[in-house]
Amino acid sequence: MYLEFIMLSSCALMLLSFPLIFCAMYKKLDAAERYVQHSPYLVVNKDIFRRAHFEGRPQRLFAMATIILIPKVLQWRRLVLVEDVEKIPRHLKYWMVIPTLVTCLSIAGMAISWLLIKN
């Protein structure tokens, strides 16, 4: 019974992630991107997805979250500068990371409860 509840909660969390993603990608993304506008990682993502749905903003949001979460790994491959990432204001960092983590959490919840239900 509790597994079904976890699944249901994960589904609800996934539904919640959509307005969060849309809000972040239209209200905060441009401001956050300005701090790392010369990062090759962001430039490649922007170039590839510029003709995708919603101008590729959902993909760019996930790219920004990656930049904020693992800047040192990306700097090791010369894809971003840690100093640039540190200049991003805290509230903008939260706006980039939280929708991504909520989505990942809902996916993880769905996957784990589905595996446990199947077994």
Added chain:
Amino acid sequence: MIERSSYPVLKQSLSLNPHTQTKFDTLNQHIRNTVVLPGQLVIIGDSQTAACTAEEARLMQSAANIKHALLAHSAADQFLIKNYDQLQAIMTYSSIGIGAASSAWSKHLAQIEKTLKEIDDLHKQYLSKGTTAARNEFLAKRRALFATLDGQISGFARFGTGLKNEGSIKKMLGISSKSYWHHGQIRRYEDTVKRVAKASEMLKKGTYIGIALDSGATAMEIAEACSTGREQECTQAKYVEGGKLVFGVGSASLGGTIGASIGIGACMIVFGIPTAGAGALACAIVGGAAGGLALGKLGAEGGEIAGKFLYEAARD
């Protein structure tokens, strides 16, 4: 979607009345007394009339065509029949996932199409002039365009163009001065451009095709459950199939987005892709398709469980 079952078992499971049973036999001559394979059309007639309606006649024709198509395919291999469910899921969720990155690939194919057209225009211009001075200029310009095309279709970037590596670009495109003098066009050129344009157009519609396929399957499942006097199954199907559709499409779309981002990120970190070339595009497409398929299937399963849970909660 039905599993492989025998005709009498299938007929029995439908609990038809004696009159409808006779009509069922008439309508389903294509599967009568045989094993009903996944993908085959089973027609349940209008129970209010013993005569066949025009709609039923059309369905009989379609059912016969589907049977022939399935048998023709199974003569070569049983892959489609054995993996019908799997293929349907791959087509639906992968196309939604690919949609996340396909616009970029469609742009890449459009650029190849533009280069091919430029090569054709160059040949036409040269043939209209035909002087020795024009020949040198033509050769130089053509070499530059061939170099551009070579870069555009190197490695994985060739995917979707239908162009095969035949040593030189001239051979690949079927270009020879002789064919130009005789036919006034590059051999296979028209086919190539059409193929590239079609692939580009199809990629753009990936997401919509996926959503249409999933919505169609859901509508059919609900219609089947609500066919005759099965109110409980009908209500349950609305909850379960509705949940599968909403969460399947939603998850596939998220999976495609995340998969494409992870694909590019992984390729850039592992291979150190410096610019937005075809390599990064390929990673986005593969990541998008894999993410869309995996999360689409997971979301559909989750939606099914959530739908059942909600149905039981609403019933109690």
